[in-house]
Amino acid sequence: MLTERRDRLLQFIVDEYVRTAQPVASAAAERRSGLPVSSATIRNEMARLEHEGFIEQPHTSAGRIPSDRGYRYYVEELMRPKEPPDSVKQTIRHQFHQATAETAEWARLAASVLASRLSYGALVTAPHAASSHLRSLQLVSVHEYVALLVVVLRETLVVQQTITLDRPHTQDELTEISARLNSLYAGHSADDIRAMQIEHPSVEAEAIQSVLSLMDAQDGQNLGEPFLEGLRELLREPEFARGETILEILDLLAGANPLEAIPLAQAGEDVTFVIGAEHAEDALRHCSVIVSRYSGPAGLRGAVGVLGPTRMHYPRAVSMVRYMSGVMEELLDAYFR
């Protein structure tokens, strides 16, 4: 804990630097921070804040910018995130209201809303449960030789795949096959189904093969691939204007899902921050990530995150992430009614 005055000064420096992207000088703080002291005193305080590692100077004679540690202190002690205004909430709710009722679609939309509201990158994963059970399947005739296999997994997760048939089938035949397979396998996990070892004629065998591979694909991941939006917005930030920096980040994102690497939010905390050099990956040393896990019925979980420069508008970002996370949870709850 710092003194009251140094708290306020650090807060001013962060806010100002976030706003202008320029180092903050003592004279500017004197004029605009509201602190009733002269610039000389502010210089003394700044020297001390720098000595303690909360701020730093890009070069000898420039103003100060927050260090990673300064941001960390700021997000933990100083900032007061304020709720998004009702008008914004309403607009967002409206956007979701118009969307189709599919979990993946919600995630995509959430990412897109986050990105455009905050002008940072947004990462949202669709809700996902650790182990899926077959709830039901249905074959839909697309064409006499082609059917669409729709698989409903236990957790409101619907996946599908087309399969080709070795001879023509009508919808009625497919419906019958679906009913037979459902009565055999509904309610079971992939391992269960494999253990049954039932012999099937060709079409049924192929359908079950596909079901198993779809279920395996689901079970094989912790979080799903995140939907990423807001690259354009990110590029607009001055720290990424050089193109190379963003290239590094893109390369990283192509390989790994940064949300996976983020330590899970501790119990009791609703959002997790990873700031600058706290990232394991060097490419993100000038970035901060804010993540919130959301969870729904039946063990469904997912994550909502923002990726921006360390010079991020934290209060706005965190309240938005928190809000979107809540929206995802509400949608899931409503889905189950």
Place this chain on the structure above:
Amino acid sequence: MLTERRDRLLQFIVDEYVRTAQPVASAAAERRSGLPVSSATIRNEMARLEHEGFIEQPHTSAGRIPSDRGYRYYVEELMRPKEPPDSVKQTIRHQFHQATAETAEWARLAASVLASRLSYGALVTAPHAASSHLRSLQLVSVHEYVALLVVVLRETLVVQQTITLDRPHTQDELTEISARLNSLYAGHSADDIRAMQIEHPSVEAEAIQSVLSLMDAQDGQNLGEPFLEGLRELLREPEFARGETILEILDLLAGANPLEAIPLAQAGEDVTFVIGAEHAEDALRHCSVIVSRYSGPAGLRGAVGVLGPTRMHYPRAVSMVRYMSGVMEELLDAYFR
């Protein structure tokens, strides 16, 4: 038509500039072009090519770079695109073999393959027909209050949406409803269905509403949204390293689909080039686009395109675009068998 020697010189300049991204000097041409003349002669020829508008100098004392007109002449007269080697073809076929049999998925995969093979941006639209007819629909129970509506449109196009039910329904009930709606509406267009004006109880009414809005969404577009891949690759090109240029392009792409604006390939031509300033949009003045339309049974059409710097490796790009376009057509044909 230029003289044989100027053709070869221009070809050398384009090839060399594409390779190195550096202006080509007369001395370099003397050494590496294979032309049996001195640099002085080459300088004379260059002066003439410049006078005719095929090449230009970035500044007084630099080598020459191709102008848009030079590239245009190059793609039309000079280059000899060579087929991708069999090994590459095989790899690509293999990638498609593993993919699920969905047209949108093919398009996404095609874009991703193109982008990574060529290291440029790739735009591929899923096959799409001008006017869709309802082939069949099927309601799949997801949850007692939620059903997934799967709509098969005439052209192997499957779309879906979840709908919520006002009271619980079993799969059997839903199957029955599906059968009833199918017998009424299968084979008709959205307009037909609207004209029938049949009154339905609540669930059926909602299903039909959704069907209509899905059909409208399909019919409302000429080409679908393209799948865009390869931003990372594009950013790697030196002409886009500055970040701003790519930003302009992203902004443009967010608003409009450049494939739409491209004049349709003329009959008899298989690919269309738009080079540099030939683009209507100023943001693309340093870009070239190569597009190939593909078409399949039942009036299905789509487009495969590459977006790169004007300094693009045209022979490789055009042969790849051509090949991917062919792959899309084959997939569609095979889908109908």
Place this chain on the structure above:
DNA sequence: GTTAGCACTCGCCTATTGAGAGTGCTAATT
């Protein structure tokens, strides 16, 4: 503990300069 005053540092901007690259032109050659 605070503040005014001031010397000092350092980045940035604007010449200036020199080297190097590459051309265009001229005159000689084939």
Place this chain on the structure above:
DNA sequence: AATTAGCACTCTCAATAGGCGAGTGCTAAC
């Protein structure tokens, strides 16, 4: 008439230097 060697000329790029201004740290007074 076409080609070529030679050379002066132009222009970019990189390095260097000087001046300006921003902003600090320190000292001494309050």
